[in-house]
Amino acid sequence: MNKKNILYFLILTATYSMFIYHSYGLSKEIDLLDLFMKIFVAVIILILIIRIQSYTFSKEAYDFFNIGLMLRFFAQATDIMYEICKYPKIIKNIFEGFTEAVSFCFLLAGAHLTIKNIQKLEKLSTVDELTSTSNRYELIRRFYLLKNISDRNGNAVTIISFDVDHFKKINDTYGHLTGDSVLKELSLLVSTNLRSQDIFGRYGGEEFLILLPETDIKGGIALAEKLRGIIEKFEFKEVSRVTASFGVSQYRKYEDINQILSRVDKALYFSKNRGRNCVSSEVCKMPSLEAV
Missing domain, CATH: 3.30.70.270 (Reverse transcriptase/Diguanylate cyclase domain)
Known part of the structure; x- marks a missing residue:
């Protein structure tokens, strides 16, 4: 998962958001505090997407975490656009629920791989590779x-x-x-x-x-x-x-x-x-x- 793919995803999310905006317009009942908090969470997720490679031990774990976080960002964008446009709630629930569920699966897989890598590194630091005894x-x-x-x-x-x-x-x-x-x-x-x-x-x-x-x-x-x-x-x-x-x-x-x-x-x-x-x-x- 390289930076080009992340850029494509952000363009896709922006396109989806613009489509929702043009289809339903601006709502007259926007809770600014709630909107600010949702945007703040989206920014945090975006920072994690950009920085997650620094905190993972393998490319496989990085890919799982990145996909999971991007899907979570998409779900957050769906929530933000609902706050701005108040489009039909059923559409929000379908998009948000599906992306959150899939996001959770990818994040769980990334966490599992990370734990396995930590255990492998721990073993390498204490076990002699040739004899499998203590080093x-x-x-x-x-x-x-x-x-x-x-x-x-x-x-x-x-x-x-x-x-x-x-x-x-x-x-x-x-x-x-x-x-x-x-x-x-x-x-x-x-x-x-x-x-x-x-x-x-x-x-x-x-x-x-x-x-x-x-x-x-x-x-x-x-x-x-x-x-x-x-x-x-x-x-x-x-x-x-x-x-x-x-x-x-x-x-x-x-x-x-x-x-x-x-x-x-x-x-x-x-x-x-x-x-x-x-x-x-x-x-x-x-x-x-x-x-x-």
Whole structure:
């Protein structure tokens, strides 16, 4: 719906108004206040027609809103001309009633599309496109919520970080599409072995985070070891077997989020240095973690 079509519609509305005026003439009983209010509403609708593109998320929604508003403007013009000319009320009711009903349908369709687009944008802002798990932004946002609850109530919160061992080699050997397939399968495999309250997502590349509410370090280590074993035994479609290295750390009351992320990251890389396909945590003998 471009500006040329809007201009054609306005010309059509003006032609209709002139036809009514020439057919029935000017009424001697015009309520000026009522007429002013109706013209004011018509002007508001016209401004919305011109500006609606700035407030919609897609061309389809814009078209529905525009048609709905133009029909509503036509209904308002019909009401204004009735006030000016006092032509037979049945004609007014037919034109106004029909255009208002159709206008409502178009506006409803536009609103429905807009809501769907908002939901889609919301999903894109929180979900990793490849794995359909939480993305980095959503993981950090959810962790802050858990941190606030833990600081207030003292509930334990543990983080598991893991990534795929030798993932670059998988990409170099089988191609990036196969690497993507491995990440998808891995994400689904891990997701099906977590509790409903656990928060799982892709932190970046082949690295994933799991946030465990009301779970201490021992529970985190046990889950990490369980997941490590499940991944090690799983038959992936393209590359057969894959392993993963894990780091585990428990949140300390009032600490900054970067501190626990640093600890869990060092625990993960300690697993890498130990030969991969294992679980490390801050309760292991890792002097480098004690200072963090």
